[in-house]
Amino acid sequence: SYVLTQPPSVSVAPGQTARITCGGNNIGSKSVHWYQQKPGQAPVLVVYDDSDRPSGIPERFSGSNSGNTATLTISRVEAGDEADYYCQVWDSSSDHNYVFGTGTKVTVL
Amino acid sequence: EVQLVESGGGLVQPGGSLRLSCAASGFTFSSYWMHWVRQAPGKGLVWVSRINSDGSSTSYADSVKGRFTISRDNAKNTLYLQMNSLRAEDTAVYYCARRCSSTSCYDYWGQGTLVTVSS
Numbered sequence: 001s002y003v004l005t006q007p008p009s010v011s012v013a014p015g016q017t018a019r020i021t022c023g024g025n026n027i028g029s030k031s032v033h034w035y036q037q038k039p040g041q042a043p044v045l046v047v048y049d050d051s052d053r054p055s056g057i058p059e060r061f062s063g064s065n066s067g068n069t070a071t072l073t074i075s076r077v078e079a080g081d082e083a084d085y086y087c088q089v090w091d092s093s094s095d096h097n098y099v100f101g102t103g104t105k106v107t108v109l
Numbered sequence: 110e111v112q113l114v115e116s117g118g119g120l121v122q123p124g125g126s127l128r129l130s131c132a133a134s135g136f137t138f139s140s141y142w143m144h145w146v147r148q149a150p151g152k153g154l155v156w157v158s159r160i161n162s163d164g165s166s167t168s169y170a171d172s173v174k175g176r177f178t179i180s181r182d183n184a185k186n187t188l189y190l191q192m193n194s195l196r197a198e199d200t201a202v203y204y205c206a207r208r209c210s211s212t213s214c215y216d217y218w219g220q221g222t223l224v225t226v227s228s
Contacts, residue, residue, distance in 0.1 A: 033214035035154075042204055042218040043154065049212050086154050090213035098144070098156035098213070 002091040004101035011107045018074040020104045022087035025068060030089045032070040034063060038083045046085075047072060074106070082108045111135040111217045113205050118222030125195050125226070131188040131205030131219055139163070139183040142208040144215065145190050147201035155201075158190065159208070173199075195226045 005023040012018040022032060032050050035043035045054050047063040050070065060075045074081055085104045091097030117129040131143070145157040158169045158179040167179050178191040188205050202223050206215035 031212055031214075033212075035215075037154075042220055043215070044218075045209075045214055045216050048209060048214040048216075054216065088154075088214065098159065100146075100154040100156065103153040 002089070002093070002097055002099050004087055004089065004099055006085075006087060006101040006104045008102070009105045009107065011109055012074075012077045013109045014077055014079060016077055018077050018081070018106055020072045020074075020085050020087075020106065022070040022072070022101045023068055024070075024089065024099075027068055027070050027089065028066045030065075030091070032063065032065050033088045034061075034072045035086045035088065036081075036083045037086065043086065077106075077108055079108050082106055111207070113207065113217055113219035115203065115205055115219040115222040118203065118224045120225045120227065121195055122228050123196060123226055126191070126193045127195065127224060129190040129192065129203055129205075129222060129224070131190075133186045133188065133205075133207075136207075138181075138186040141210065143181060143188045144206045144208055145179060145188075146204045146206055146215070146218075147199075148204070148221075149198075149201040152201075157203070160188070192224070195224075197226050200224060200226045 034047040036046045037043040046057050046061045050065040051063040062073045064071050087101035112134045114132045144159040160167050160179045164181045176194045180189045202221040204221045205219045207217040209216045
């Protein structure tokens with residue numbers, strides 16, 4: 001089955017830039033989606049189809065995808081961005097391959 | 110406003126059964142594929158099952174195949190997950206999620222319902 005690997009944690013100072021990677025075999029050929037999850041809350045979609053943002057999501061959230069790595073970038077990080085972040089793809093090789101990454105805890109210092 | 114509200118979670122003994130419900134409102138329920146995603150305590154998100162818009166096609170993760178059944182009632186705007194032969198490893202918060210209309214993301218999630226399998 002398809003595997004998505006994320007770093008367990010990323011630390012960033014307020015106002016700086018956080019980059020969260022999502023590694024997968026030839027992930028650049030797939031559409032990657034990103035979710036933010038705060039403690040005790042449901043996930044929220046922050047980026048879809050590699051780099052598009054749903055309405056209401058700040059422009060500070062952006063995404064890219066190429067080769068074997070997709071990246072979620074959070075610019076001008078705020079305290080409210082502290083959360084777990086998950087990447088997700090649908091692997092077309094199997095009908096039931098809706099795959100989530102291992103998750104990354106973003107800590108704002 | 111789109112809303113998804115899960116119910117039916119609780120404490121159940123190993124080998125027992127439980128049926129989860131997800132009441133949808135604020136959108137045309139019958140037009141969307143719906144999914145169940147779960148999250149064990151302190152762990153990551155795991156896809157469980159999906160159903161197409163008219164209920165004619167379903168799919169399951171290998172870990173629940175043969176034990177869980179997803180269904181929907183479009184007249185009642187409700188999604189279901191029948192869970193049988195429950196195991197300790199099924200303990201998790203179960204979320205229903207709406208699949209995006211034109212791609213494979215999830216644009217709306219319920220608040221989740223906790224299922225605890227323990228004797």
